Amino acid sequence: MAVSSQIVESMKNSSWIRKMFEAGAELAAKYGAENVFDFTLGNPNIEPPAEFEQILIDYIKSPAKGKYGYMANAGYLDVRQKVADYVGSIEKVKIPAKNVIMSCGAAGGMNSVLKTILNPGDNVVVSAPFFAEYTAYAANHGGKLIAVPCKDDLDLNLEGLEKAIDKHTTAMIINSPNNPSGRVYPQATINKLAELLRRKSVENSRAIYLISDEPYKKIIFDGNTVPGTFAAYENSIISTSFSKDLSIPGQRIGYVVVSPKAEDVGLLIDGIVLCTRVLGYVNAPAVMQKVVAEMLGKSVDISFYEKKRNRICEILGNIGYEFVKPEGAFYLFPKAPGGDDLKAVDTLQKENVLVVPGRGFGAPGYFRIAFCVADSVIEGSAKGFERAYKALTK
Ligand SMILES: Cc1ncc(COP(=O)(O)O)c(C=O)c1O
16 A cells, blocks of 8 residues: 555544534535634634734845755754743743754644654653644654543643553643643642652653643733743743744744753753754744744734634623633633534534534543634624524533
């Protein structure tokens, strides 16, 4: 066969998000796009800040030579210094520039980190629901993802995590604000998680790294902030991107930062740099590195998503859907009325409302709404959500 059996298997289980998105395209062709309410894709629907394009244009027009060439695999040193200063100011820790590795989005960064730390048979623990691609990212490098269901309020289930961590556990991934739940893990949870990982690292005589996947960190509502991990836990690694907060997912730019207190920190950094090269990313996009270095701390107008969060919560809450109000990102993760997520998704689809079943994120019994859509989609979906709720609860 032309395609490996592992890839054939992966294709069979191919992403629910894609499946639902394709179903949406079919419905749109049949009923007209304006009559289909597609909440499947987490694709930012606001343009990048005007400043972003101006910085890009100015840089491209600048007389600097070699703008499009290779640089060190870890990225431009001046850019890494700016990222180190920025992240250091947020995490309240001094970070050297060498601890920053520019990456091809959060996905590229995460793959470089996992390739660096995983031995065959190792596992990576995650709280469910989780971003579905983590399963593939771990498997890409011989690792296995172990998912632990979260608590009812969508916070981390520390007791469950304690049971799941074993002597093969190399890392835990957290993602806050979370895709698909919008949950932000409180500082107290992060502190308790740090205690747990520290204790388990001693028991296992090896460091368990905490990988904090943070592409939604700036998309946060009600004036809150997202607790950091560096001050709480020495073996922390941040992986993030500008995909969501600057609305530039196609530009594939992000970074990894290794805590200066991490075990084997020098070796770890050198490993991530090497893996960036050998995985074929080589380096993060050259021009984008220079542009985002001028945009650190900036984002699209977050109130744009906050208003949508408020409206979708109002519509679904009035109907009777049960959910935890998202504190960040642009996702809502309600319980499937009646408990069966596939049935709920199917019933909603009959109303031309497209959402993704929770099992696609390791959490059956829920469904995900990506509310990064036009207001007309949110308003137009209300009747369908109501009819589906009635059908599912009668
Ligand atoms: C939780 C999470 N992590 C990582 C990624 C990948 O981000 P990027 O496109 O920057 O690689 C996404 C994208 O949707 C995400 O939701």
